[in-house]
Amino acid sequence: MTGQANAGRPNQLLRNLNSKIASIPMILTAVVIFLGGTLWTVFYSFTNSKLLPRLNFVGLDQYERLWDAPRWVISIQNLAVYGFFSLIFSLVIGFVLAAMMDQKIRFENAFRTIFLYPFALSFIVTGLVWQWILNPEFGVQSVVRSLGWTSFSFDPLYTPSIVIYGILIAALWQGTGLVMCLMLAGLRGIDEDIWKAARVDGIPMWRTYVQIIIPMMRPVFITTLVIIASGIVRVYDLVVAQTSGGPGIASEVPAKYVYDYMFQAQNLGQGFAASTMMLITVAIIIVPWAYLEFGGRKRG
Amino acid sequence: MKLRILAAVLAAGVSFSFGPASAAELEVTHWWTSGGEAAAVAELAKAFDATGNKWIDGAIAGSGGTARPIMVSRITGGDPMGATQFNHGRQAEELAQSGLMRDLTDVATRENWKDIIKPSSLLDSCTIDGKIYCAPVNIHSWQWLWLSNAAFKTAGVDVPKNWDEFVAAAPALEKAGIIPxxxxGQPWQSAGAFDVLMVAIAGKDVFNKVFGDKDEAVAAGPEIAKVFGAADDARKMAKGSNVQDWNQATNLVITGKAGGQIMGDWAQGEFQLAGQTAGTDYTCLPGLGVNEIISTGGDAFYFPLLKDEEKSKAQEVLASTLINPTTQVAFNLKKGSLPVRGDVDLAAANDCMKKGLDILAKGNVIQGTDQLLSADSQKQKEDLFSEFFASAMTPEEAQKRFADIIASAD
Incomplete structure (x- = not known):
């Protein structure tokens, strides 16, 4: 036994040696840049670094200031609202579109291209386009008014209480196409026989979707969830292009706070503290999920 | 902008291969992109090109808030430009302290900047640990109210002579469908407007106590409460001006869609470009017509430390070109700003600039908030006032938060 193990170990290490050597750069990148950069950021968030990093520890001061800042609190609230609705709507709309595409309709390719097309645009372009569409003087409001409904008012981007929904609309327009494609791929992966069996048993179509197809598409849903969630946390360019955080600070988001304080306010410590809080938020979501997902698989 | 940089890079590449030894090319970054500003910066480029060197224009669109981070990260990231604009004050303080910027003391002593540059606070702002790090190019003051004569004619009221008259005329303007x-929407505009109201209503001493001495008690006191009352008026009068950039807001005044704008004298370049004349088409009230005091902020050029010797030499040439009397006149006339030296002849200046020169000569000046506060405190102030102007926050609550910012300001 021991002899075998001894003989086996070097083999394990040397197996696929080429591919291991080839992946060294990526491993180094991951460890040095991602992990190292993260630790460095967290470390310096306890200092009072201004324009340039310096080692002058101030304990939790930066965090106290952060949570006292009304702008940060508003940013977090906006992210929560945006995240909640963006997650639900992009999954629901994406899935419904995909299910409709899956009905063997004509011109499926054309429709798929149309729905996916917005995804080819950057958030900056999306933001500018929707800034125009939602502008009260040129966009939807003025078009409807010119049709005769003169009292019609739809002005989300200049109304602080609903501005975040104006951004949500743009994000959904841009992102649902991709969700639809992922879902469609998942639906195409379902064996035709399952549909036949369900039909033989007389199960209505909506129940087949809800109780059979969706549970079978779990991996696709998880992939989609991760893609949507990471998009939510890092939302920045869309806000900058559409409202630049306005009116006032009503549509601020955490990533913008980080950027503004690191570079405009020349206060690295404050920016690092904010980005550490963002990291913690992500960790709170990811860790339980990863535990369930990967911990479960080992047992199974 | 990208195209321009690309063109600059290509041009740099081409001329490096033929380049004569004497001339050098300097990339100069700045955020002067509105019509009037671009016309002014072209004058600087022309003057520098005349010395046999070449000005490579690196304009960054989107105002200082966007441009400064790009400039700073280029300097700290080891890709410095030849020269770069910053505002007078503390924006480049740490860059100089950490040895990334070039010491201009030699040029300054050789050309006697100490005696030429007026007011001396400009050079003080460039001086860090006894060394001079920047060349001031202009004086910009914030304390101006620009009024559209046409708008008041439409509303059937006289053009106001001070802030109170303006507030009183607001209902008439609104009735005529004009935004008073x-x-x-850019945060610095509402923060700046508040600073202007403070000087006009509470006066120079209070301004200095709050921003100079960071006196929290004064910031929470009755004088500043009055200023917040005026800011509340301003907020109501500003309802409906759904624009972002300052020059778009100025354009509302130029086209008579808005009654007035509180904006620095850089707005003048826009009026000029639109072919309007001070006095007949528009009216300017320094210190809002209440307290004729102007701040002496403005722009200065900083020079990152470069290894290339030729370029370093060209930096010296550029620095002295910027201070040169001819350049000063040509540039400032286009820009609508005041020259940094008292000994130049601005006969061609228009009425508004002459008013400014007059106030400057009388010495009714204060330092700009960029000189008094760190970028960090300025940003907090911007956050507060952009929220205040866009929401229903009470003046009392805003004042409390303002006092907190002053208490922790550096």
Missing amino acids: LAVG
């Missing part, structure tokens, strides 16, 4: 006060 144009305020753009």
